[in-house]
Amino acid sequence: MHVKVELWMSMGKALGEGFQSPSEMVSRIGMSVEEGTTLKKLFDRLAEKYPPIAGKIFDRKKEDFYPNLTVLVTSEGRIQSFLDIPDINGRILKDGDQIKVLPLYAGG
Amino acid sequence: MVNLSVSGYTGKILRVDLSKKRIWVEAIDEKTAQKWVGGVGFGAKYLYAEVPPGTQWSDPGNRLIWTTGPLSGTGVMGAATFNVCTKGPMTNLAGSSQANGFFGAYLKFSGFDGIIFEGRSANLVYLWIKEGKAEIRDANHLSGKDVWEVEDQLRKELGVRERDVSIFGIGPAGENRAYFAAIVGDRGHVAAHNGVGAVMGAKNLKAVVVDKGKRNIAIHDPERLKEKIKELFEFAKNFGVFYKWGTGGGFSTIYSLGSLPVKNYTTNIYPEHEKMNGQYMREHFKTRPAPCFLCGISHIREVTVTEGPYTGFVGEEPEYEQLAAWGPQIGNTDLGAVVMLTKEVDKLGLDCNESGWVVGWAMECFEKGIFTKKETDGLELTWGNVEAVRTLLNRIARREGYLGNLLANGVMRASQKIGGKAADWAIYAGKGVTPRGHDHRGRWSELFDGCVTNTSTIESSSGGYHPQLVDMPPVTDPFSHEEVSTLNANFNGIRQFDDCMGTCRLASSSPKLVLECFNAVTGRNWTLKDAFTVGKRIVNQLRVFNLRHGLKIEEERPSTRYGSIPIDGPTQGKNIMEKWPWMVENYYRLMGWDANGKPLPETLEKLDLIDLIEDLRGLR
Numbered sequence: 001m002h003v004k005v006e007l008w009m010s011m012g013k014a015l016g017e018g019f020q021s022p023s024e025m026v027s028r029i030g031m032s033v034e035e036g037t038t039l040k041k042l043f044d045r046l047a048e049k050y051p052p053i054a055g056k057i058f059d060r061k062k063e064d065f066y067p068n069l070t071v072l073v074t075s076e077g078r079i080q081s082f083l084d085i086p087d088i089n090g091r092i093l094k095d096g097d098q099i100k101v102l103p104l105y106a107g108g
Numbered sequence: 109m110v111n112l113s114v115s116g117y118t119g120k121i122l123r124v125d126l127s128k129k130r131i132w133v134e135a136i137d138e139k140t141a142q143k144w145v146g147g148v149g150f151g152a153k154y155l156y157a158e159v160p161p162g163t164q165w166s167d168p169g170n171r172l173i174w175t176t177g178p179l180s181g182t183g184v185m186g187a188a189t190f191n192v193c194t195k196g197p198m199t200n201l202a203g204s205s206q207a208n209g210f211f212g213a214y215l216k217f218s219g220f221d222g223i224i225f226e227g228r229s230a231n232l233v234y235l236w237i238k239e240g241k242a243e244i245r246d247a248n249h250l251s252g253k254d255v256w257e258v259e260d261q262l263r264k265e266l267g268v269r270e271r272d273v274s275i276f277g278i279g280p281a282g283e284n285r286a287y288f289a290a291i292v293g294d295r296g297h298v299a300a301h302n303g304v305g306a307v308m309g310a311k312n313l314k315a316v317v318v319d320k321g322k323r324n325i326a327i328h329d330p331e332r333l334k335e336k337i338k339e340l341f342e343f344a345k346n347f348g349v350f351y352k353w354g355t356g357g358g359f360s361t362i363y364s365l366g367s368l369p370v371k372n373y374t375t376n377i378y379p380e381h382e383k384m385n386g387q388y389m390r391e392h393f394k395t396r397p398a399p400c401f402l403c404g405i406s407h408i409r410e411v412t413v414t415e416g417p418y419t420g421f422v423g424e425e426p427e428y429e430q431l432a433a434w435g436p437q438i439g440n441t442d443l444g445a446v447v448m449l450t451k452e453v454d455k456l457g458l459d460c461n462e463s464g465w466v467v468g469w470a471m472e473c474f475e476k477g478i479f480t481k482k483e484t485d486g487l488e489l490t491w492g493n494v495e496a497v498r499t500l501l502n503r504i505a506r507r508e509g510y511l512g513n514l515l516a517n518g519v520m521r522a523s524q525k526i527g528g529k530a531a532d533w534a535i536y537a538g539k540g541v542t543p544r545g546h547d548h549r550g551r552w553s554e555l556f557d558g559c560v561t562n563t564s565t566i567e568s569s570s571g572g573y574h575p576q577l578v579d580m581p582p583v584t585d586p587f588s589h590e591e592v593s594t595l596n597a598n599f600n601g602i603r604q605f606d607d608c609m610g611t612c613r614l615a616s617s618s619p620k621l622v623l624e625c626f627n628a629v630t631g632r633n634w635t636l637k638d639a640f641t642v643g644k645r646i647v648n649q650l651r652v653f654n655l656r657h658g659l660k661i662e663e664e665r666p667s668t669r670y671g672s673i674p675i676d677g678p679t680q681g682k683n684i685m686e687k688w689p690w691m692v693e694n695y696y697r698l699m700g701w702d703a704n705g706k707p708l709p710e711t712l713e714k715l716d717l718i719d720l721i722e723d724l725r726g727l728r
Contacts, residue, residue: 008361010352010387025353025360025387067576068347072365079366079587079678102361103348104574 001037001095004030005046007057008102014052039071039091039099057101068104073097114141115326116178116629121150122220122242124235126311127168127227131242136221143716145608145642146177148204148563150222151193152649155202158226161656165197165303166285166310168228174215174316175222177610179622181213181325181401182629184337185344186615188213188274188401190222191607196302196564197287198462198518199540201654203302203564204607209294210274210320210401212610217321229312234262234277238319247314254455255279255292258315266317277315278305279457281505285309286516288462288542289505292454295398296408296424300459301542302564328631336628340621341404347617349386350407355428355614356386362428366550366679370436371491372468373535373547373669376677380441384431389443395425405615411447418444423451429545433464437545438471439491452498456505462542465535466504466519467497470511478530485509518542520667535670538663541565543670550679552592553583555671560596560664560695562650568600570613578602578619578636587682593691597698601643608642645715647699648707652720655727661705664692 005028007015012024021027033042040063047054054060057069065071073080075097093099112119112135121134136150144153151173163169173193180187190212196203215223219240234247250258258277266273276293282305289305290298293315299305327333344350349357362368363381370378382388389395393414399406409425426434426446434440434449453460473479474489481487485503487496503512514522523534537543537558544566548555553569561567573595576582580598585591602619609622616622623639626632651659665671665688673683684691696703700711709721 006364008364010349023382023387023391025349025357025385026382068574070361070365074678077676077678078680079682100364102364103358 001033001035001093002030003033003042003093003096004028004098005042006098006100007053008100009056011052011056015050019050033093037093039073039093042093042099070102070104072100072102074100112136112138112141114138114630115328116182116626117141117146118216118219118221118323118325120220122223122237124223124225124242124244125227126225126229126233126244126313129229129244131244133220143642143645145605146221147175147191147206147608147610148193148604149608149642149646150175151191151204152202152646152653154224155193155195156649156653158224159195161658163195165195165200165307168226168311170195170226170307170310172225172304172307172311172313173222174225176212176216177608178629179625180610181216182327182333182625183402184333184611184616184625185341185405186400186403186612187610189610189612190215190299191610192291192299192304194302194304194307195657196304197285197306198302198542199564201539201564201657201659202562202650203304204650205299205301205304205565206607207276207291207293207297207299208400208612209276209297210271211276211293211318213401214274214318214320216325217323218318219321219323223316225311225313228310232283232312232314234315234317235313236266236317239321250314251283252280255457256295256455259293259295262315262317271320273317273319275315275317277457278308278313279455279505281457281516282306282309283314284505284507284516286458286505286507287518287521288459288466290457290459292457296451296454297400298454298459300461303459305457327629329628333625333628336621336624340616340618340625343618343621344405344615350614351405353386353390354407354409354425356389356426356431358428359385359431362546364678366674366677367546367548368436369432369464369468369535369545369547371439372437372465372472372533373549373672373674374472376547376550376674376679378436381436384435384441384443384446386428386431389425393443393447398424400612400615403612403615407614413444413447416442416444418442418448421448423447424454426450430460432545433460434494434497437464437468438494438497440494441492442494445494449494449497449501452501456501458501458505459542461545462518463501463504464545465542466515466522467500469519469523469530469534470500470515472533473526473530476529478526478528479511484511487511532668534667536667537561537670538665538667539659547674548670549672549674549682549684550677552586552684553596555666555684556592556596556691556695559666560692562647562654563604566603567647568596568603570603573599575599587679589684589687589691590694593694594698597695600647600699601640602636604643604646605639608646641715645717648712648715648717649720651701651705651707652712652717652724655706656723659705664705
């Protein structure tokens with residue numbers, strides 16, 4: 001099963017290997033995950049490999065996203081789930097899901 | 109005159125009767141400061157007391173109320189915001205709008221917490237304020253000039269440098285009473301909503317100039333304030349993307365959320381967004397900081413275009429709403445053209461939001477054959493034709509030609525006049541309220557807020573709701589009819605308290621820390637509950653004002669297009685209208701209003717608005 005992760009967190013090239021960062025603002029990665037993977041499991045895995053994600057997006061100690069983030073899951077370009085503080089245990093990912101992490105206050 | 113003993117205020121309001129060319133000073137008493145705090149609170153108090161039902165927005169009897177807040181000029185970052193409150197033409201109901209820059213701080217340093225204009229001058233005038241005194245001066249030589257020219261001319265005449273004074277005024281749009289004329293100053297700061305610039309034009313008031321002043325503002329606990337300012341700065345730096353990329357930094361994330369307006373809401377697909385956002389601008393164009401008064405966040409910059417047909421053009425960096433209006437909403441993909449149109453709309457003194465809706469609607473009408481070159485007087489009004497847009501904006505501001513005059517009354521009135529299918533394509537909230545520059549079909553909180561508001565713009569929300577900032581449970585589903593309607597009511601109040609402070613919401617993004625600054629300045633010991641009470645008092649005062657001035661609750665709904673279902677993009681298929689009547693009914697109930705949207709006597713009593721109970725009797 002394949003999912004895509006898109007981080008609008010101004011992390012740029014700090015993430016390094018695996019991520020594509022066409023600009024400092026956005027970083028993207030495609031990943032293969034097992035059936036039944038939750039958002040929590042996915043981000044725990046990412047945070048383990050990428051320290052900037054552990055420092056800014058997912059707190060591994062608390063097993064939770066940091067506050068003041070918006071996390072949304074889209075499928076075929078449409079928003080399926082939109083969570084300021086995600087129900088990370090409840091959300092099981094599906095093939096083709098795209099997960100976007102945005103700053104809470106998105107401007108304007 | 110009794111001196112107000114609470115720190116953070118000058119205790120004086122400058123009164124200006126433009127008909128009689130009379131100026132006097134009025135004291136603010138303790139009770140007023142306690143009950144209404146400042147900013148929009150003072151505006152709501154004076155507007156209600158002095159503008160009786162039957163007064164039209166353009167009547168000399170209407171008031172134009174400019175007020176600062178207790179934090180203006182205290183050293184809180186960017187705290188130079190002032191609030192404008194009046195009865196405005198877009199809704200012919202109450203309107204409240206804020207502008208940043210320097211004015212709020214300079215006015216207090218010159219000895220006043222606010223200015224109230226009444227009457228109508230026989231000739232065009234400006235007001236000059238210095239060292240506790242004010243003078244009405246002739247401005248006939250400024251007639252027809254844009255806001256930049258007015259600033260240049262007045263500084264030259266007064267022999268002052270750029271930051272020696274703060275100047276806010278109107279351009280051709282205000283003089284010609286375009287319904288969405290704004291008040292613009294300090295090189296691109298704008299009080300935009302509900303045609304406050306048209307009210308200024310109706311009073312024949314071209315500009316207000318205030319000297320930077322010399323007075324200190326008394327602060328109850330300077331050490332505590334210093335500490336809280338530091339905390340507020342750290343919070344704001346890390347809240348969102350403003351510090352690094354300006355409000356344009358949110359452009360692409362707003363696209364991800366399905367909230368970017370594209371071609372008058374006919375689609376939500378705009379793949380060019382990554383070349384139109386704040387980061388692209390700061391990395392590819394030349395920019396330099398142009399901060400507001402004492403602001404370390406400094407999200408505003410001057411920009412020089414370095415790519416495309418407008419290379420070399422210098423203007424203010426477009427904020428998110430200008431990027432949305434002059435990019436996707438009109439089908440444009442050239443960022444340099446956005447800089448050009450941003451400066452144009454500000455110079456003319458127009459609200460960029462309504463300008464975007466009205467131009468986008470006219471473009472759709474042109475595409476679909478409702479307007480031809482006959483109606484446009486030769487303009488090829490195709491999507492993305494930015495030079496045609498520039499010409500059209502100038503015609504609107506001067507009410508020139510058939511289309512310029514039609515569109516100058518705003519998109520609601522223009523579309524109603526044209527009628528037929530075109531009437532369904534206009535984007536507005538039913539009372540005539542202009543939505544801010546998003547596709548709110550992807551931000552339900554703001555769509556709902558804009559329809560039930562009493563301020564003529566967002567009242568409860570601010571970029572959606574963030575209830576965790578005031579210790580409430582966070583949003584779980586922003587597309588839940590139940591959650592949106594309930595949160596709109598529960599969260600309502602704190603943002604109006606914000607608008608009493610004289611601070612900028614971007615530099616002061618934590619309501620709790622703003623409250624702590626307020627307590628440090630004034631010596632009060634208010635809680636969040638107290639702040640909510642003040643905010644809800646303002647909302648209810650304006651609600652009763654609006655009801656007495658003809659508010660129709662059946663108009664508290666979006667226009668057909670504004671409330672339509674997106675056909676593509678991230679929010680495809682989401683339908684806020686499915687439960688609209690229930691949402692309104694639930695909201696009224698939670699606000700303590702009856703089924704007709706009238707505040708119940710017990711609600712008004714609880715908010716110390718007992719006098720309003722009698723005023724409401726007899727209204728349906």
